[in-house]
Amino acid sequence: MIEMLDGLEFGPFLLSFKLAGITTLILFMISLPLAWYLSQTHSKMKPFWEALTALPIVLPPSVLGFYILVALSQSSPIGVFFEDVLGIKLVFNFTGLVVASCFYSLPFMVQPLQSGFESINKNMLEASYIAGKGKMETILKVALPNIKPALMSAIIVTFAHTVGEFGVVLMVGGSIPNETKVASVAIYEFVEVMDYTKAHIYSAIMVIMSFLVLLSVYMFNGKQKRSFV
Secondary structure, eight states: OHHHHTTOOOHHHHHHHHHHHHHHHHHHHHHHHHHHHHHHOOOTTHHHHHHHHHHHHHSOHHHHHHHHHHHHSTTSHHHHHIIIIIOOOOSSSHHHHHHHHHHHHHHHHHHHHHHHHHTSOHHHHHHHHHTTOOHHHHIIIIIGGGOHHHHHHHHHHHHHHHHHOOHHHHHHHOOOTTTTOOHHHHHHHHHHTTOHHHHHHHHHHHHHHHHHHHHHHHHHHHHHHHHTO
């Protein structure tokens, strides 16, 4: 086993974890107010916003990746603005991967948070407002502490989903060592050159990691349910 691991590069995994960590943090800040709005609103536009938010789940990654690539390219207004004003290119680099991953993993953060907020007793929220707490204070000090299983599920699953993404990452970032070559792309390249030994090792690591992530979510949620019994 040691001989098999000898000479194996783990840079792609570190890059995957870095991408997933940054994406999860950004999505938490974006999704918190969005999930709260979707859970509380009675607007007729709610189904539209829910469908738009969930779109990355059903869209083929190649389709989503293509449109993100077009939107971030140097021929688009967004790409021109970032390059001319901020000096940042959004395609075939790590920054572009973060932007693309935020789009692709958005529903995995929003939906658990929304479900958690919808399960909260409305009287608890009303009591918070009556006590003089504002909306943001109510979310942070009342709502979030009461949806710990949903919160943990959103964070962990978003992180794991971003680590395992392939299509969007390859389309927007390509395969640049130490810049955009994440673990999933590395596995694809090993298969392309028929290096099945390294592909097996990388894939096994991904399988184990994914299982441990799901196991931790179910164990945490199980403990939370037992604590309320």
